[in-house]
Amino acid sequence: MFLASFLIGLREGLEAALIVGILVAFVHKRGRSDVLAKIWWGVGLSIAIAVSLGAVFTFGAYGLSFESQEIIGGAMSLLAVAMVTWMVFWMLKAGHRMKAELESNAAGALAVGTGWAIAWIAFLSVGREGLETTLMLWGWALQPEALLGALVGILAAVAIGHAVFRGMVRLNFGTFFTYTGAFLIIVAAGILAYGIHDLQEAAVLPGPFSGLPITPTDLGTGEVLVGLTDGPFWMAAFPFGWAFDLTAVIDPTGVWAILAKATVGFTPLMSWLEVTAWASYLLIVLPRFVAAVRRNRAAARAARSTMPSLDQAPVERASAPAATPSASPEQAPAKVLVPERNPS
Amino acid sequence: MKTPSRWTAAAGAATLLLTGCVANQPAGGSSTAAGGVITVTAKADSCAVSANTTASGKVTFRVTNAGEATTEFYLLAADRLRIVAEKEDIAPGAFADLTVALAPGQYFTACKPGGTKIGEAEFTVIG
Incomplete structure (x- = not known):
């Protein structure tokens, strides 16, 4: 029981812990403790709302219907995908501007609105599974072993998020934005797929749970069609049936399935709508991301060739102190000092 | 972008919370199941429901x-496709309560240990 509920807790907490870990690493690198406080406000508020609503719906006179629970989870997932996507591209731009800002000594580039936007992403990331999780935890209030397992699982997820944060802050700026950006896009694609799954379960979106005639079924057995060539005609399962069903091969409650779900969004049973949304998102967003990264690198190279960059500056000062026309000797030490104060 | 979407989301969530409520206390007495609670025992190859008929409400x-595996419990509509209610993530050895308001009609109960649907059985709700 303990291991099973541990894995459930781990799964529910991992995605949020990874996203919050990256958010914290990002503002940490920018030395913005005020935004850090906003992130913890977002996380804390989300947990507080989920825990209290979970208690009200478990012990109060009224519970939450299945549809509402799925619609809340699904809608928050879609909102989280939109905000995480926006943040990835914004982080790239901010990382690019970073060097110029350090050189012009213009601190505080994170606008007030942006800080709150980051706090909202933290809020949504925690909240989208939060209500479902706290409903489960309150339901186990009288079953200490299951409750403890789930709580330890959530703590393990937080520990993984912390490890990601520790690893991320060590990376240099360019690598940080490329890696975290790519990772967040892949996580967001998974959240999109699962949000659609939730909305399909609630029959808000058409799919395997919509019933006839929308759900494509085998005329003989009544089972929902799976894959490409099943059923009365080719591709009858598309787009409202299952794309694949690997539950016979992969246990969806096992540790690998849980890790796959929290990182790349893969589950052993996925509908065509989920897979289509997942693939479309990646096909649209990843090329733009790669192009933005390349633009940044080209701009960085161009900047390096015209003026002494941060890491080249000490060498140039030593070899040719007065030969650089773009930087006066008074400005040069200031440029070098800023990154030394923030060795990240 | 921020303010409208934020308020739309908040309003939407509030609406769902207010409209998506199900009374937690079962209407006792009229049900054929003792005490208004129907027990389900889920195993690797069975999904035993203590009553196959109950009164509406x-x-x-x-x-x-x-x-041995984490399981899920489903209450399906008569077409065995639409989900009327579900309880996911029931750890081995643990129990979980699912309260639902049911209209008269034909339903199906099923369990999903380790992700595979088993033990689908008819469940009738009478007026």
């Missing part, structure tokens, strides 16, 4: 996982 299923 609020029904609570207490699902106990007596198997």
